[in-house]
Amino acid sequence: MKVWRVKGMSNSYITDDGFVIDAGADQSSILKVAYENSISVKYIMLTHSHVDHVKYLRSIKDTFGCRVVAPELEITSIEGRKEGKMKVKESLIPSIARTIMKGQTAKVDVAVSEGEFEGFTVIHLPGHTPGSIAYLRDGVLFSGDALIEKSGELSLPPSVFTVNMDQARASVMKLERYKIKEIYPGHGNQVEGEKLPEFLETIREKK
Template sequence: MEVYFVKGMSNSYITSDGVLIDAGVKLNDVVKVAEQHGIKIRYLFITHYHVDHIRYAADIAKALGCAVVAPELDSDVVEGRSRPPGGLAGLLHSLMRVKPVKADVKVKDGDEVEGYRALAAPGHTPGSTAYVKEGAMFSGDAVLSSNGRPVLPPKRYNFDQHRAEESFRKLLDLKPKVIYPGHGTPIKFMP
């Protein structure tokens, strides 16, 4: 599986098997990268409900006709039935007027979609989820990168700091070959 980077409000990734991970990037940028590599986007996987990861989800899903996969515990916010809990996340969500998007598939820990296994990684948000396939982990903001090294997101952005720390350790203990984080450069581990 090949992975292509798309820079937006956060990192988004397009895989050679037609999956877009996170939607903090404009539709035109997604289309440009997908066309460059001859990829048809069939799925949009959302890692969590923060605005920098879902801002353009509704536009992308509508224009590309792709199925939206979202964490079950974050789906009320993704689908517009509730606002994000907490001050800054809720404020940004309102100010940026995030359009709701229907989650066609709501995943829980261990669920698989197109060979990608969902791993619950709560803490950053209640439903933060990483997706793993073929040794590649798409961590959203459960694991970030600083100079290619894994780091936790800043405390002020975490819904539950203790759970964020537990999830961080859990994901690293899985020893993926590479982690594609929501912010920062990919984290590659030696075999």
């Protein structure tokens, strides 16, 4: 499986067989990668409902006519039936940014939580949000914000944007049971999977 990163409010990824992970990058940028590499987009797979991961959801769905796959626990937010909010102090968001920080809504076609979907292992990693999930395939983990990258190293998401940090720490420990070669995070650069055991050990030591 070949993977391209498309930068935006968060990282979006596109695979050579037509899966887009997260909608933080705009549809034009994703279309450019798809066109240049003759990729037919079939699904857009969301890791969670935060605005930086659903910003261009409806535009991407309309552009490609693809199906939306999303965490079961966050469908109401993604579809716009319930307002999805980041855990963040209002004072940290300038008033001019509030209108920008609104993601697009779209009908969810497939709800997932745990198990298998189209060759991906779906892993429920609550903490950053209640329904946060990661997708694993061929040793490649699309971690959403359950794991991010800082200065070449793995990191947990910022506490200011995370619903339950204790749960976020406990969730990533589940990744010990999987063979992970590469990690493609929601923010930051790709990280080699060999760094994961050491990172998890530091979390274990802090308990």
